[in-house]
Amino acid sequence: MRAAAVAMHGISKSFSGVRVLDSVDFELRSGEIHALVGGNGAGKSTLMKILVGIYAPDEGTFDVEGRRVVVRSPYDAREAGIGMVFQEFSLIPTLTVAQNVFLTREARGRAGMIDDRRSERQARELFRRMGVDIDPRRPLDELPTVHWQLTEIAKALSQDARVLIMDEPTAALAKAETEQLFQLLRRLKAQGIAIVYISHRMEEVFEICDRITVLRDGRRVLTDDAANLTMQRVIDQIVGRKVEQAMEWKERHVSPGADMLLEVRRLVSSTKLRGIDLQLRRGEILGLAGLMGSGRSELARAIFGIDRIDSGEILIGGRPVTIRSPEDAIDAGVALIPEDRRAQGLVLDHTVRENFLLPLLGRISWSGFVDDRGGERLVEAFVNRLSIRLRSIDQPIRLLSGGNQQKVVIAKWLGVEPRILIMDEPTAGVDIGTKGEIVTMIRAFAEAGNGVLVISSELPELLAVSDRILIIRDGRVERELARSEIRNEEQLHHAVQGIAT
Amino acid sequence: MTTERAISVPLRRVRLLRAFRGFDWRQYIVYIAFALVFLYFSITLHDSGFLTSTNLLNILRATATISIMAVAMSFVIGAAQIDLSVGATAGLASVTTAMTIQDHGIAAGIAVGLLTGVVVGAINGALVAVFAIPSFLVTLGMLGVAHGTAMWVTNTEPQPILNDTYNEAFGSGDLGPIPSLVVWTLAAVAIGHVVLRKTSYGRRVLATGGNAIAARFSGVDTRRITFLVLTLMGLTAGIAGMLYAGRLQSGRFQWGEGDELSVIAAVILGGTSLFGGRASVIGSLLGSVMIGLINNGLILAGLESSQQEIVRGGIIVVAVALARRK
Numbered sequence: 001m002r003a004a005a006v007a008m009h010g011i012s013k014s015f016s017g018v019r020v021l022d023s024v025d026f027e028l029r030s031g032e033i034h035a036l037v038g039g040n041g042a043g044k045s046t047l048m049k050i051l052v053g054i055y056a057p058d059e060g061t062f063d064v065e066g067r068r069v070v071v072r073s074p075y076d077a078r079e080a081g082i083g084m085v086f087q088e089f090s091l092i093p094t095l096t097v098a099q100n101v102f103l104t105r106e107a108r109g110r111a112g113m114i115d116d117r118r119s120e121r122q123a124r125e126l127f128r129r130m131g132v133d134i135d136p137r138r139p140l141d142e143l144p145t146v147h148w149q150l151t152e153i154a155k156a157l158s159q160d161a162r163v164l165i166m167d168e169p170t171a172a173l174a175k176a177e178t179e180q181l182f183q184l185l186r187r188l189k190a191q192g193i194a195i196v197y198i199s200h201r202m203e204e205v206f207e208i209c210d211r212i213t214v215l216r217d218g219r220r221v222l223t224d225d226a227a228n229l230t231m232q233r234v235i236d237q238i239v240g241r242k243v244e245q246a247m248e249w250k251e252r253h254v255s256p257g258a259d260m261l262l263e264v265r266r267l268v269s270s271t272k273l274r275g276i277d278l279q280l281r282r283g284e285i286l287g288l289a290g291l292m293g294s295g296r297s298e299l300a301r302a303i304f305g306i307d308r309i310d311s312g313e314i315l316i317g318g319r320p321v322t323i324r325s326p327e328d329a330i331d332a333g334v335a336l337i338p339e340d341r342r343a344q345g346l347v348l349d350h351t352v353r354e355n356f357l358l359p360l361l362g363r364i365s366w367s368g369f370v371d372d373r374g375g376e377r378l379v380e381a382f383v384n385r386l387s388i389r390l391r392s393i394d395q396p397i398r399l400l401s402g403g404n405q406q407k408v409v410i411a412k413w414l415g416v417e418p419r420i421l422i423m424d425e426p427t428a429g430v431d432i433g434t435k436g437e438i439v440t441m442i443r444a445f446a447e448a449g450n451g452v453l454v455i456s457s458e459l460p461e462l463l464a465v466s467d468r469i470l471i472i473r474d475g476r477v478e479r480e481l482a483r484s485e486i487r488n489e490e491q492l493h494h495a496v497q498g499i500a501t
Numbered sequence: 502m503t504t505e506r507a508i509s510v511p512l513r514r515v516r517l518l519r520a521f522r523g524f525d526w527r528q529y530i531v532y533i534a535f536a537l538v539f540l541y542f543s544i545t546l547h548d549s550g551f552l553t554s555t556n557l558l559n560i561l562r563a564t565a566t567i568s569i570m571a572v573a574m575s576f577v578i579g580a581a582q583i584d585l586s587v588g589a590t591a592g593l594a595s596v597t598t599a600m601t602i603q604d605h606g607i608a609a610g611i612a613v614g615l616l617t618g619v620v621v622g623a624i625n626g627a628l629v630a631v632f633a634i635p636s637f638l639v640t641l642g643m644l645g646v647a648h649g650t651a652m653w654v655t656n657t658e659p660q661p662i663l664n665d666t667y668n669e670a671f672g673s674g675d676l677g678p679i680p681s682l683v684v685w686t687l688a689a690v691a692i693g694h695v696v697l698r699k700t701s702y703g704r705r706v707l708a709t710g711g712n713a714i715a716a717r718f719s720g721v722d723t724r725r726i727t728f729l730v731l732t733l734m735g736l737t738a739g740i741a742g743m744l745y746a747g748r749l750q751s752g753r754f755q756w757g758e759g760d761e762l763s764v765i766a767a768v769i770l771g772g773t774s775l776f777g778g779r780a781s782v783i784g785s786l787l788g789s790v791m792i793g794l795i796n797n798g799l800i801l802a803g804l805e806s807s808q809q810e811i812v813r814g815g816i817i818v819v820a821v822a823l824a825r826r827k
Contacts, residue, residue, distance in 0.1 A: 020527060054718075072718065074717075074718055075720050078720070085791075088713040090709035090714070090718040090719060091712065091715055091776065092707070092708045092712045092716060092778060093711055093712065094707060094710075094711040094774070094777075094778030094779045095704075095707060095708065095711060095778075099704065103704065103705075103708055103716070103720075103721070104701065104705065104719055104720045104721055106701055106704060112699065112700075113695070113699040114698075114699050114700060114704060155719075203807055286737045412798075431761075
């Protein structure tokens with residue numbers, strides 16, 4: 001058998017006394033797509049950062065194509081043929097595609113001057129081999145996310161990378177783009193390139209990967225061919241216990257006579273919403289499904305007063321309300337948990353306490369002075385209620401894992417005591433255990449007589465929480481489905497794609 | 502056949518419309534503004550002699566030091582840093598050059614002037630790159646240090662330069678019909694433009710400013726780049742100070758005072774992003790000359806200096822607001 005593309009042995013790493021990786025072995029073969037999965041904080045990212053030389057391991061060694069290598073910097077890793085496609089993209093938005101691909105390795109012309117034309121030709125050739133169509137002369141910040149990713153892959157390939165590491169590559173992609181990416185990955189695999197695929201999305205892992213390695217709490221708990229595994233088995237290994245049945249739908253009774261909490265009539269906003277009607281009763285959880293760009297997120301933004309409403313009516317508790325700003329919306333009892341928590345939901349450098357109390361400052365201040373003691377009690381109550389794992393409420397929130405950050409965002413808005421909670425992709429980038437907890441949280445909130453609008457591209461999640469699901473397409477409600485009418489995920493999938501069943 | 506044509510015509514129109522809408526006029530705002538201002542003064546101030554070649558060369562001469570510093574500042578701001586100490590550095594270099602020429606002659610004077618700029622710039626660069634102190638604070642402090650030093654070593658007295666060769670080369674002289682200050686400006690712009698667009702150093706500067714983390718992961722030594730842009734900024738400010746000294750035939754701590762604002766305004770007017778990652782040396786030159794045009798036009802129009810300042814400030818704010826990207 002050929003030597004493994006990469007073989008890591010006994011890798012250990014600690015950060016300020018906390019052991020993040022404990023003697024992990026990881027082997028990657030040429031021409032395979034190898035999934036690396038695990039909950040938030042399981043050590044996936046750290047392991048990969050060691051592989052690409054961003055961190056040095058405390059113990060352990062690794063071999064690339066049978067040769068022992070010492071990787072002390074990203075530069076060494078690149079020399080060894082390892083390229084990483086980063087989750088937070090490693091590209092310069094102000095430069096063109098070709099300039100990014102060949103950054104620090106530009107083609108030279110006369111007198112050692114940079115020859116951008118030649119770089120562009122080389123980039124075009126590279127994209128042709130990848131089978132994708134991108135204009136290398138365009139500045140990156142004019143291009144959609146999927147092109148950023150393809151640019152990064154091109155950049156790695158142009159350095160003759162034999163190993164590609166992809167961290168949540170589909171997180172920002174629409175379905176069709178994901179398909180495009182998968183086709184590319186299969187082509188690369190056929191060329192003998194080894195790919196590490198890090199993802200929370202199990203369907204994707206099983207669709208694209210040949211082998212799966214599960215990390216839990218810094219240890220490797222499983223490596224096997226995907227064909228020998230089931231999704232349930234992998235999830236069990238990730239969580240380490242049987243997943244509570246949170247992600248399973250529970251029939252909840254919402255009486256048709258319950259008070260109407262939110263009513264939206266013929267809502268129009270710019271070109272994205274073209275006459276939306278919806279009704280939400282007390283105690284109800286309404287799911288909004290639709291493709292990216294269908295107007296799901298825009299609906300949330302319009303109801304929350306971020307986007308201007310051109311025409312139509314919003315009634316809350318039966319009375320028409322005028323919402324021109326998020327302040328109006330909050331006053332009317334509406335809260336929005338935004339799609340991108342890092343950009344829209346949190347001040348990352350501020351502490352948990354400051355983030356949590358931000359929308360509540362008015363309530364815990366007297367003549368402008370903040371009641372710190374009262375604030376602290378409030379924060380701690382929510383930290384316990386949502387079992388948020390942290391060292392101290394005065395810890396900067398960026399140090400928390402994705403799942404715990406999201407819990408703080410949710411806690412922050414529950415603290416405002418809204419009657420209507422709008423959640424846009426509430427579990428994006430959150431590990432499976434926390435997902436279950438968030439689902440439970442949503443249910444409990446609705447049980448208390450409030451209403452919830454859940455927007456999600458993860459259909460299992462919508463199916464788990466929703467009492468009814470609206471399919472949004474081109475800025476209109478195309479269909480309404482009661483949860484009990486939907487037999488399985490496939491049926492909902494078809495509805496979202498607009499295929500009649 | 503006929504239907505096909507009926508469809509294709511409006512389609513083409515749509516495409517044309519789209520191409521037009523895609524035209525990013527903000528990128529060219531400095532060129533448009535420059536042309537408009539120039540046209541406006543050409544018409545309204547024709548009788549006051551605005552369009553004469555003497556007046557136009559005067560404008561270029563008056564803006565030379567700002568233009569030259571704006572070239573280096575394009576790199577600094579393109580790398581997402583700032584340097585507030587350039588005016589004070591220029592003043593200090595004018596003083597050290599003048600004093601050295603008095604005692605040790607022209608060669609030593611030039612060497613000391615350049616060295617002054619490099620030392621100031623390298624201190625700025627080291628503090629920002631190695632100790633990660635924000636450049637805004639480092640250079641704000643350096644502004645005071647350089648200015649104070651220049652006052653202290655001269656007892657606030659002007660230092661005359663009696664060496665004609667120096668004065669000719671650095672400011673008062675001409676090369677054929679072209680004033681030497683204009684030659685200096687064009688040389689600085691040409692070098693700056695090529696370095697920014699055509700060398701890997703220039704590319705790395707923009708990468709550092711566009712996304713420092715990504716640049717580091719791509720193998721760019723961002724600390725070295727930060728150090729270099731600030732050091733070269735110091736060197737350039739030193740040269741600007743030497744040009745002040747040559748033009749005014751003396752070194753004085755006041756030379757260059759307040760220039761940092763004009764230089765930064767020129768660079769931003771020229772389309773360099775205040776957030777880094779995007780820069781244009783040619784744009785900076787036009788920005789600088791446009792500020793000069795406005796000054797000149799306002800003087801010819803007979804405004805008082807207090808009024809000039811108000812109009813100039815207003816125009817700069819409006820132009821920068823228009824040039825700002827979304």
